[in-house]
Amino acid sequence: MLKNIPPILGPDLLGILRAMGHGDEIAIVDANYPADSAGPVLVRLDGISATDVLDAVLTLMPLDDFVDEPVLTMQTVGDAGKREPVVDAFDTIVRKHEPKMGVSSLERFAFYDRVKKAYAIVQTGERRLYGNILLKKGIIRPDA
Template sequence: MLKGIDQRLSAEIVHVLMLMGHGDDLVICDVNHPAAAIAAETTHGRLVDMAGCDLPTAARAILTLMPLDTFVPAPVTRMQVVGDPAATMPVFARMQAVIDAAEGRRVEMQALERFAFYAAAKQAFAIIRTADSGPYGCFILKKGVVNLPEL
């Protein structure tokens, strides 16, 4: 273990986050998402599991290290409810609260139709699958810039 890093974040997750650059996308999803098949097409090329975490817990841990992009209007994307795009699921509000708290501001979240979401997920850097049972627990987080002091 290392100081200051949430114990839920495995070495592989920290490595993935370190490899990502500004504008790269990270998918975090529930157990129903076809994550293994889609992950094969991502930059990382394989699925990363975050067992024992629901989506809000996983997002809270990830967002302690990863800032969201401030150069786009909506740095978070979620999947729409099939057949009812205006519907909301409880996980949407829980994730919104976690994301807003992590950033210290209201963060816009956009929605994509199911198959458009799958296509966008294939373009992501990596996919992290949580133990969340869902449904509709599928989110794409766009990485922002970390402001560091000069060396």
């Protein structure tokens, strides 16, 4: 165990978060997501919600403030304007860690394509539909 690191972040995921560079993306996906066949390195956190994983990851990882949409979720199929409750929960967590940021969304297949290019995928035990989020890593600025 280490101080100040959420215990759900095991050594594999911590190594990935540390190795990622500015602009790299990591996907946190639900239990239904086709993560194993998507391509990037896969870390499984079965039994843990996507919202808990997002909160833990954002405790350590800065989001990219050089781009307009550093946080993306998957749009509801058939109703792109509908916002699922899990997305509201994601937005609350993002704003807790990065008050000036919120979540944007992508069409389902555009989201799949984007995740295929990600640095890594974290598959959770999230059972809420559309519990998928993509994060672009930012920078830590030097102290003034």
